[in-house]
Amino acid sequence: MTRIIGVIQVKGGAGRSTVSTNLAGELSKIGKTILIDCDLPQGTSASWYAVRHQAGKAGALVSDTATSYRELVTKVEQSADADYIVLDGPPRIAELTRATLVLADICLIPVGASAAEIWATGDILELIEEASKVKQINARMIWTRYRPQTRLAQSLTELAKAELGLKALGTSLGMRVSYMEALGEGLTVAELADPSARLEVEFLVKEVKQLLKAKS
Numbered sequence: 001m002t003r004i005i006g007v008i009q010v011k012g013g014a015g016r017s018t019v020s021t022n023l024a025g026e027l028s029k030i031g032k033t034i035l036i037d038c039d040l041p042q043g044t045s046a047s048w049y050a051v052r053h054q055a056g057k058a059g060a061l062v063s064d065t066a067t068s069y070r071e072l073v074t075k076v077e078q079s080a081d082a083d084y085i086v087l088d089g090p091p092r093i094a095e096l097t098r099a100t101l102v103l104a105d106i107c108l109i110p111v112g113a114s115a116a117e118i119w120a121t122g123d124i125l126e127l128i129e130e131a132s133k134v135k136q137i138n139a140r141m142i143w144t145r146y147r148p149q150t151r152l153a154q155s156l157t158e159l160a161k162a163e164l165g166l167k168a169l170g171t172s173l174g175m176r177v178s179y180m181e182a183l184g185e186g187l188t189v190a191e192l193a194d195p196s197a198r199l200e201v202e203f204l205v206k207e208v209k210q211l212l213k214a215k216s
């Protein structure tokens, strides 16, 4: 059975491609995985995949792109043999963001450690509410560039709780140079020599798998 994980956020630069590429790269080690980049012409995930493929490291991961709702639905339908599909969504409230929400078994919403990203996430709540009329939406926020034990982290956690009331994943991705390096090198952070980052992505995969299992 194909499980679809959507990664959406209306604020650019929040970490959608970082979450998508790390998740897709690691999920491909346990099953056939398709990473669909819905953020063209930028195409960060598609570029990451091209570097990975050229280095002979694609393994069971394939990549595709979609520029419209119709195209995305068609590509998802054509991927029935995949175990996982990861959708890297666009940075705006667009048709493709709505489509991702509706198609996905779970949606991850990366929130970088700034109040601006928490406010922007508020706009997604309306989308979730709208999409909930069509089907039950399973969405979780995930902290990225997180710096635990800082005053900022604490106040942002409180702000997120008060403003959003959206459940967060237990996993958060810390502010680490490895995430930047891995993106440019077509790798996941688990493939770099950074044990802390590796643990984060391992936790992420584990938590996503648990959520998918709980849903089935």
Ligand SMILES: Nc1ncnc2c1ncn2[C@@H]1O[C@H](COP(=O)(O)OP(=O)(O)OP(=O)(O)O)[C@@H](O)[C@H]1O
Residues within 6 Å of the ligand: 009, 011, 012, 013, 014, 015, 016, 017, 018, 019, 039, 042, 044, 091, 144, 145, 146, 173, 174, 175, 176, 177, 179, 180, 181, 183
């Ligand atoms: N946890 C992190 N630690 C350090 N840098 C990070 C982290 N997450 C993301 N970045 C960096 O922040 C930048 C933006 O991240 P990313 O491309 O994943 O975001 P995005 O939401 O996909 O952005 P865009 O709107 O450009 O598509 C990238 O340079 C990325 O390497």
Ligand SMILES: [Mg+2]
Residues within 6 Å of the ligand: 016, 017, 018, 039, 044, 045
């Ligand atoms: Mg991106």
